[in-house]
Amino acid sequence: MSTVLLHLIATAQWREVLAAGAVHPLPGAQFVHLSAPEQVALPANRLFAGRRDLLLLVLDPDRIGAEVRWEPGVPGDPETMRFPHAYGPVPTTAVLAVVPYRPDAAGRFAEPDPLPVDVARRCLFLEESVTRRTAATEAPVTGGVAVRTPAVAGSRQHNQLLVAGPTDAVTLAADADAELGGSPHRTATLLGETHRPTAEALAAAGWEAEEIVVMAARPGGSRVAGVEQVDAEALRPVWAATWRRDVPGVSDAAVTDLVDRNLLQEEVVDARYLAVRAEGAVVASGILLLDGATAWLTDLATDPAHRGRGHGDALVTHALAIAGEAGCDVVGLGAAAGDWPRAWYARRGFAEVERLWCVTAQEV
Structure with missing residues (x-):
């Protein structure tokens, strides 16, 4: 696969694109605007500064199908910079991942973090991405975000911390207190094997910790x-x-x-x-x-x-x-590490690709 390309889209528009099967050029346009990862903040800040409903469609160039030409942008862009333009519809089957793209406190967008392009990270982050897209509010915390959805306050999935980046048990507990203190529960999902020490430290501190095996099949x-x-x-x-x-x-x-x-x-x-x-x-x-x-x-x-x-x-x-x-090209699922469905799915062609932990503070 060549280096990935990106397309900026609003959450509601992505749902429409899924139904249509492709991103089409806008009326009167000949092409679909794309960006390289290091470029995408330029159009995001020019067109969508402050918007909190944007997504990055992470595209495999080899699956786009339409001709992609690298051409000048608009006045104000660096003169030497060339942007990728897809001259035809971009099929949804070219979308490896859908990543929420949020501005900072000043409403400005930055170059995105490393993007999920391999099978393991695509499966690991899909459910997190869907949860973030449905959240009523989102706030940054160390290593991730806190999502809140009061309409379903009883759902831990929709009222929790989602942590992919570095953190530790003490910091996570403090973030949970600050962001979820009024929630019926303080829950976090720790995305990736690297978070095992944090999950184990929280378990030792009295938190309930469930290890989940992320599995994938063709x-x-x-x-x-x-x-x-x-x-x-x-x-x-x-x-x-x-x-x-x-x-x-x-x-x-x-x-x-x-x-x-x-x-x-x-x-x-x-x-x-x-x-x-x-x-x-x-x-x-x-x-x-x-x-x-x-x-x-x-x-x-x-x-x-x-x-x-x-x-x-x-x-x-x-x-x-x-x-x-x-x-x-991949179907993922999660199975508790110590329960029988894990082996049951393995017999049906699913193989382990990653791990995550769901941790919940025990209320007193």
Whole structure:
């Protein structure tokens, strides 16, 4: 792969592009404006200073298809600088990753941090990216950001710290107190194997720490008869029953938030809800998120009374087929390091590519 190229886009526009299958030149224009990573702050500051809803589409030039010409920018750009212009639609299958791009406190954009282009980092950061896109507010913390979404206050996923860069246990705990002190919980996701010492230090300090193995597989194959794509409303009762079964004593308000959080994804990513029925009732389900060339499989569950009948196999096989049809080249998921699904997914072609930790302070 050649050096990646970038395209600036608003969150709402990316959802429209996903539905259309490509970024098209604007009306009256001949090409799609692109940038190299070291250039992108120039158009961002000229056109979008202060905007907090921007995304960077990380593009593999070899997948764009259309001719890319390096041409002068606009008056005010360095005279010697040439920008890449794609003379034709840029397919979503060329998008390796979708990265939230935020300005500093003064509203200015800088050159982005290293971008997720390899399989491991693409899978590691997809769910984080989706969570950030759905957040009501975002604030910088050491090594990452704090996201808050009051509409689903009971969802730890949407009210937590997301930390990819360097931090330590003491700093993270202080950041959680400062940013999440009014939340029902203080939770953080530590993205990457390098955060193991921090997770272990927090566990020693009394935090609950769950190690998650990030796994990936190649999409493809054929759809499975008996698996259907449904709308979110068809799975609401299933999600609610699952939370009540798996979290004894959970409140009705929390269940509502945990169910509603899945609906937030529809606004920022292509969410496919998959189901298997028995005697008309949904007995197994899962969610496949399609985000350009990367997909994420989550919330795979089978009713206990219907386990051992191949429903999980059917859902995974069907999801891989859909991802392949959509032009994805990788499907990722997360599995608890010490639980049986990890080995179950491995037998179905998923291999470990990274690790992350979900840490939660134990309230007293």
